[in-house]
Amino acid sequence: MKPVQIFRSNSSVFQIRHFYVKNYRLREFLSSNSNWSNDPHHCLWFCSRCYQAVRKYSMENKQKETFMIAGLGNHDLPGTRHSVGMQLVNKLARFLTMDLKKNRDCLGFVGEKSLSHIHLVLLKPKQAMNINGASVLKTAKKHNVPVANIYLVHDDLDRKVGKVGLKEKGSAGGHNGVKSVIQSFRTDSIVRVRIGIDRPASIDMVSDYVLQKFRSEERAGIDDAIDQGILKIAQHIGARTGLSAAQIFQIIEDSDKIENCDKSNEGSEVT
Structure with missing residues (x-):
């Protein structure tokens, strides 16, 4: 899977690799907006929720x-x-x-x-x-x-x-x-x-x-x-x-x- 780029600002880019979005709405959004990651203005509202989802997924699946x-x-x-x-x-x-x-x-x-x-x-x-x-x-x-x-x-x-x-x-x-x-x-x-x-x-x-x-x-x-x-x-x-x-x-x-x-x-x- 290609890295997902999440834009928090014009000068800050987060690379999240090998992340599978479990939430149905997030998957639907990604599938219907294939070029979203290339447009900072298009995905600015989305970055905060996605970043939180990545952190939550990482914490829940971390091996104890x-x-x-x-x-x-x-x-x-x-x-x-x-x-x-x-x-x-x-x-x-x-x-x-x-x-x-x-x-x-x-x-x-x-x-x-x-x-x-x-x-x-x-x-x-x-x-x-x-x-x-x-x-x-x-x-x-x-x-x-x-x-x-x-x-x-x-x-x-x-x-x-x-x-x-x-x-x-x-x-x-x-x-x-x-x-x-x-x-x-x-x-x-x-x-x-x-x-x-x-x-x-x-x-x-x-x-x-x-x-x-x-x-x-x-x-x-x-x-x-x-x-x-x-x-x-x-x-x-x-x-x-x-x-x-x-x-x-x-x-x-x-x-x-x-x-x-x-x-x-x-x-x-x-x-």
Whole structure:
């Protein structure tokens, strides 16, 4: 298709290439006025509407980048320390009004939604923690998510309760869920959001400790850490896309909180 010339003034010409005018009236106008683009005076009234149509068409058809957040944990033990990553996914799903539906192909519960600036996929693997890498890999392939756009959220024994960190690559640090994901993707360049759960008094107590629920006095700190984790993900995506955290998940960056969201541990799952 030949370039369409749009005259905004005698000295300003816009070249719009490969643009198909969807609007019936615009197509009718173009077909009945084949020489309109060669006559600035003939099309002066038309240029503003056509330019706006081009911009709207471009914005609506712009490909949104897909990001995936995978909350690691044991699905059958949702409120435990080891499943704090799933608690974050639950909260974000509620905040964004996303249903997490059981997906056999992905071996877990999956939700997806097109937001204002990105396409978001949420995952809670149904498999046990030490083999959930297969679920993350299958979901990434199904939704065409590059490994660079995957965010793992998991518990961290080496951080105090309520402390949150973000790591872009490196070893699993002894976490079996992260280790499984690294083995499945054959790379350790996967972004991780680590939520502190602290260590028990003895190393022999770790296995039982991570499968326990948070104490009542710890809950407020964990809820705050989940908010901080969501904010860190939004900020990290924003830094890569040139957007603010508020533009990613429609959250208020200054408050450091995901406001007006139920604090319960149960997500909106559809089997």
